[in-house]
Amino acid sequence: MLYQMPDGNPFVDPLRFGRRAPPGAIVIFGANGDLTKRKLLPALYRLAYESRIPPSFAVIGNSRTHMSDDHFRQKMREALQQFLEDTPLESELWESFARGLFYIAGDVNDLGFYQKLEAKLAEVQQARQTGGNVLFYLSTQPSSYQPIAQGLGSARLQEGSGWRRIVIEKPFGHDLESARELNRALHCVFSEDKVYRIDHYLGKETVQNVLAFRFSNGIFEPLWNRRYISSVQITAAESIGVEGRGAYYQEAGALRDMIQNHLLQVMATIGMEPLPSFDADSVRDERAKFLRSIRIMNPEDVPVYAVAGQYGPARIGTEEAPGFLQEPGVDPCTRTDTYAALTLFVENWRWARVPFFVRTGKRLAKRVTDIAIHFNTAPHSPFARDDNDTAARPNLLIIRIQPDEGISLRFLSKYPGAGMRLRPVSMDFNYGSSFGARSPSAYETLLLDAMIGDPTLYTRQDMVEASWKVVQPVLDVWSSQKSNLPVYPAGTWGPKESDEMLARLGQEWRVP
Amino acid sequence: MPASVQPESILKDLARLWVDLGQEEAATAVGNGVLRACAMTLVIATGESDDPQSLGETIADLMPQHPSRVIVLRVSASAEDALESRVFAQCWKPFGRRQQICCEQVEIIASPSRFPDLPKLILGLTVPDLPVVLWLRGVVVGEHPEFRQLLGLPDKMIVDSSRFDDPASGLDNVRMLHRRGWNVADLEWTRLTPWRESVAHMFDDQRNRQAFGDIQRARISHSGAVPPVSAHYLRAWLIRALPRQVELSFQSVPAESGSRIRGIALDGRGFSAAASLEGNCAVVTVNRQMQRSAFPAQSECELLREELSIIGVDTIFRGCLE
Numbered sequence: 001m002l003y004q005m006p007d008g009n010p011f012v013d014p015l016r017f018g019r020r021a022p023p024g025a026i027v028i029f030g031a032n033g034d035l036t037k038r039k040l041l042p043a044l045y046r047l048a049y050e051s052r053i054p055p056s057f058a059v060i061g062n063s064r065t066h067m068s069d070d071h072f073r074q075k076m077r078e079a080l081q082q083f084l085e086d087t088p089l090e091s092e093l094w095e096s097f098a099r100g101l102f103y104i105a106g107d108v109n110d111l112g113f114y115q116k117l118e119a120k121l122a123e124v125q126q127a128r129q130t131g132g133n134v135l136f137y138l139s140t141q142p143s144s145y146q147p148i149a150q151g152l153g154s155a156r157l158q159e160g161s162g163w164r165r166i167v168i169e170k171p172f173g174h175d176l177e178s179a180r181e182l183n184r185a186l187h188c189v190f191s192e193d194k195v196y197r198i199d200h201y202l203g204k205e206t207v208q209n210v211l212a213f214r215f216s217n218g219i220f221e222p223l224w225n226r227r228y229i230s231s232v233q234i235t236a237a238e239s240i241g242v243e244g245r246g247a248y249y250q251e252a253g254a255l256r257d258m259i260q261n262h263l264l265q266v267m268a269t270i271g272m273e274p275l276p277s278f279d280a281d282s283v284r285d286e287r288a289k290f291l292r293s294i295r296i297m298n299p300e301d302v303p304v305y306a307v308a309g310q311y312g313p314a315r316i317g318t319e320e321a322p323g324f325l326q327e328p329g330v331d332p333c334t335r336t337d338t339y340a341a342l343t344l345f346v347e348n349w350r351w352a353r354v355p356f357f358v359r360t361g362k363r364l365a366k367r368v369t370d371i372a373i374h375f376n377t378a379p380h381s382p383f384a385r386d387d388n389d390t391a392a393r394p395n396l397l398i399i400r401i402q403p404d405e406g407i408s409l410r411f412l413s414k415y416p417g418a419g420m421r422l423r424p425v426s427m428d429f430n431y432g433s434s435f436g437a438r439s440p441s442a443y444e445t446l447l448l449d450a451m452i453g454d455p456t457l458y459t460r461q462d463m464v465e466a467s468w469k470v471v472q473p474v475l476d477v478w479s480s481q482k483s484n485l486p487v488y489p490a491g492t493w494g495p496k497e498s499d500e501m502l503a504r505l506g507q508e509w510r511v512p
Numbered sequence: 513m514p515a516s517v518q519p520e521s522i523l524k525d526l527a528r529l530w531v532d533l534g535q536e537e538a539a540t541a542v543g544n545g546v547l548r549a550c551a552m553t554l555v556i557a558t559g560e561s562d563d564p565q566s567l568g569e570t571i572a573d574l575m576p577q578h579p580s581r582v583i584v585l586r587v588s589a590s591a592e593d594a595l596e597s598r599v600f601a602q603c604w605k606p607f608g609r610r611q612q613i614c615c616e617q618v619e620i621i622a623s624p625s626r627f628p629d630l631p632k633l634i635l636g637l638t639v640p641d642l643p644v645v646l647w648l649r650g651v652v653v654g655e656h657p658e659f660r661q662l663l664g665l666p667d668k669m670i671v672d673s674s675r676f677d678d679p680a681s682g683l684d685n686v687r688m689l690h691r692r693g694w695n696v697a698d699l700e701w702t703r704l705t706p707w708r709e710s711v712a713h714m715f716d717d718q719r720n721r722q723a724f725g726d727i728q729r730a731r732i733s734h735s736g737a738v739p740p741v742s743a744h745y746l747r748a749w750l751i752r753a754l755p756r757q758v759e760l761s762f763q764s765v766p767a768e769s770g771s772r773i774r775g776i777a778l779d780g781r782g783f784s785a786a787a788s789l790e791g792n793c794a795v796v797t798v799n800r801q802m803q804r805s806a807f808p809a810q811s812e813c814e815l816l817r818e819e820l821s822i823i824g825v826d827t828i829f830r831g832c833l834e
Contacts, residue, residue: 009721010753011712013828016705016818023717048805051709054716055796055803092793096804129801131717430547430613 021047021451023056024133024162025124027117029108029148030140031061031072035169037079040139043443045080046087048097052448056129058100060120064107072103100128108140109147114155121157132161135450138168146185153189167196167450170261171252172459175475176468183461192461196450201262202269202457203442203449206405210269210371211278213399213407221274223375225350230394231505232270233357233372234263235512236401237364241311241321241490242338246329254340255308255471255478258360264291264467265459266401267356270371271346280456284463291466295345302477304504309339309495311363312487321363321490335478335485338362341498342474343505355505359498363490368512369401383420393424396510406430517597517620519636525599526616533601533614546603547613549579552820553638555646555666557585562650566812573813575602575615578820581639582617585630594623631661643667643823647816650675663694670819672699672812673741679771682741690833697822700741701829702815706807707773708749710787710796714778720798723783725755730778733763733788736771743773748832754778 026044028036047053061072077098080089104120106113125132136152138145145168158164166186173179186195201207214220223229236258242249249257265287272286297305313323325332339361346356375395396410407429415421449457486495493509502508533546554574558567564586571582582602588594603614618637622630638644646666663669669689673682682700689696715721730750734743739762747760754760765774775788785798794807808814 009712009715010724011708011715013705013708013712015822015826015828017709017712020713020716051713051794051803051805054713055798055801056717090792090806092791092804093806096802129717131719428547430549 018052021053021448023054023131025058025130026135026137027060028137028139029062032063032065033139035139038083039443041076041079042084043441043447045097046444049087058124058128058130060102062104066105067103069102073098073101076101108144111151111154114151118155133163136166142171149186149189158189165194165196166190167198169198172197172464176472179464179468196455197459198446199261199265199459200442202265203446205439206401215274226352226354228375229354229373230376231355231374231507233510234267236263236360236369238362239367241363242327246327250330250334250336253337254360255337259340259358260467260471263358271351283456284460288463291463293346293348294470295347296469297473299477302474305343306474307341307498307501308337308478308485309488310485311338311490314490316491339494361494365491365493370512371399372510373397517595522597522618529599529601547611549613549615550581550639552580552643552645554580555583555634557648559587559650560589570813572602574816577817579615583637584619586621588621588623590623592623593625595626596621667823668695670697674700679741687833695825697819699815701745702818703742703810704746710794714785714798726780726783727758727778728780730758730760731763733765733775734773735767740771745832
């Protein structure tokens with residue numbers, strides 16, 4: 001009698017074993033670039049180190065530069081030596097990993113290249129038993145996305161004996177129309193379920209923890225609405241400037257670079273409705289539904305609800321920091337925003353009239369990403385008011401994404417001693433102190449997800465288009481203006497216009 | 513029970529400890545305060561002959577990942593009527609952070625005559641609303657019948673059957689605890705995780721799963737004259753998953769020291785797979801295709817870390833015990 005194999009692997013122990021990718025190959029376009037060296041290769045090596053990718057796994061790097069497989073391996077080894085964090089580069093493991101690294105030089109705009117790539121894939125499949133599974137990873141200039149998709153289509157590489165998927169880095173378009181056009185171009189070759197748009201913020205452990213926090217703790221859900229929450233502030237601040245990326249950055253700006261993708265996704269994670277189940281469709285449906293609920297600004301709303309700024313020169317500590325317009329590679333007349341802040345409203349029953357204040361910027365006072373949920377103050381305080389009006393301070397729930405990942409709840413407490421004096425205190429959960437375990441990097445999580453075929457933490461076409469719709473009116477108004485942007489001194493929390501935007505609603509920015 | 517070792521007095525000592533720590537930290541130039549961390553109560557029952565230094569190092573290594581109120585229960589062989597306690601803190605400062613994180617540790621030394629007092633004492637010291645884990649390190653329950661009352665307290669009990677001279681006795685002890693309905697974990701089973709994971713990886717590939725029914729032989733290699741408890745667990749685990757016709761055998765292989773698993777081999781018509789240890793690497797070969805991966809260090813602390821991350825019932829282990 002033939003033995004009937006169970007559908008899955010009967011040896012798997014989900015309680016103790018980590019997830020593991022099936023056999024396959026990953027083709028990295030732009031393999032000579034910074035992202036590959038700093039993030040992708042270290043993430044793949046770590047996955048191999050932890051045995052999360054199988055022996056037959058292969059990586060095929062591509063760029064225009066001519067080099068042999070061995071030369072590519074050498075370059076990748078150097079990259080790992082430089083950028084691998086908290087993982088030892090062990091020679092035996094490296095040898096085993098390096099055997100799966102291959103390289104093919106070629107111009108992605110040349111259709112002939114894709115025939116060569118097909119041959120290389122066949123060769124690697126034969127040598128490594130990859131099962132015909134291929135993940136195409138586009139780590140190139142955005143202008144190459146369409147030519148690569150078309151090239152893959154011309155050689156019919158989107159089909160094969162195994163699965164085929166394509167991962168695309170941000171920016172996904174530079175406005176709503178270009179995002180739609182890119183989607184159309186991709187869909188000519190890959191169906192939507194094969195397209196993985198990466199937003200590495202969604203792969204961060206602490207952003208995922210927001211879902212755990214909201215949907216596995218019963219005590220917060222009853223409070224998570226307009227009745228109890230007065231406003232939400234989302235801050236993603238960087239203390240550094242453009243750091244040699246001036247030329248790229250002046251084409252993007254803070255609104256496109258951070259808010260359109262990362263921060264709107266974080267906002268959706270905070271505001272989305274409870275999930276029926278933690279699967280890709282449920283999570284992405286709810287995120288998309290939330291993004292579609294954000295009120296689209298009219299042009300006349302933009303000056304009221306959006307603020308742009310540019311950092312000016314300043315002395316920070318003992319260092320003289322240049323202003324954005326003095327940075328190398330930056331056009332001294334550019335109007336690119338290095339700071340952007342928006343007031344957004346969500347048009348649904350849960351969030352009606354609750355402002356979401358979202359801000360991001362370079363050269364701000366410190367590097368921090370967090371979410372502050374401001375609760376309504378107590379309807380009546382029986383305690384005497386002090387000079388600081390302490391009794392009127394709202395409860396705050398702070399979700400810290402980075403650094404010092406964790407959650408704090410601020411509430412008022414009696415100061416010890418005679419009389420009833422109130423002081424705000426903080427109840428703190430610190431991710432690092434409660435779970436000292438190493439957290440996987442966002443790229444480890446997302447690469448493994450793509451190889452396994454789990455798109456939960458990837459953005460979908462409708463999510464991308466919905467978030468472009470939110471920022472497009474702001475981009476349009478800002479691009480039509482001729483006046484200089486407000487300048488904020490480096491090392492501060494942004495232009496005063498941003499404070500004024502909140503003050504108009506009786507609010508003020510929290511100092512993170 | 514002498515007044516000084518009542519739960520109330522120990523809790524007061526702990527409260528005083530936190531005040532002192534806070535004041536010490538406030539007196540420093542940075543003065544960021546002390547962060548108190550606690551995710552469970554970890555009761556460790558240990559014998560007098562147990563090396564306190566190695567236990568102390570294990571606890572210190574465990575705390576960053578599993579911050580706990582640790583209660584070390586040291587069994588004294590003394591005939592005198594002894595019950596003593598002391599409290600102290602396990603503190604560390606994570607790299608790049610300015611705030612010190614601390615956990616509480618209570619050490620209780622008890623002579624056999626005071627064992628009946630222990631369950632109530634421990635009950636009063638557990639942290640409310642958080643899991644309680646009992647690690648029987650160097651203490652065999654059968655040797656101290658009074659200890660049995662303690663066993664009703666924890667959500668999980670951890671033993672290490674490899675500490676028994678005779679594997680059969682070790683296995684019997686674990687089975688006895690399981691049969692009595694306690695949620696028991698054995699570090700000998702925990703030692704198997706990388707091995708079991710290696711076997712599972714052999715069948716990640718669909719083509720290998722298709723050859724599953726063709727497997728005819730499975731061989732577990734071990735060092736030492738007789739198979740260790742872990743080899744018996746591995747055998748039980750393989751039997752649960754493999755086709756019925758598979759012939760399963762143990763093979764003793766020479767090795768430097770200790771009784772441990774050294775390798776696993778599966779073969780049959782057109783299929784062969786093996787996992788073995790080479791230095792710090794696991795080498796897994798399936799039909800001549802080989803991969804090396806890190807074989808995690810298996811210090812006592814590493815094993816404990818894995819077990820403490822699972823507070824619920826491990827149904828696969830339970831199945832193997834049955």
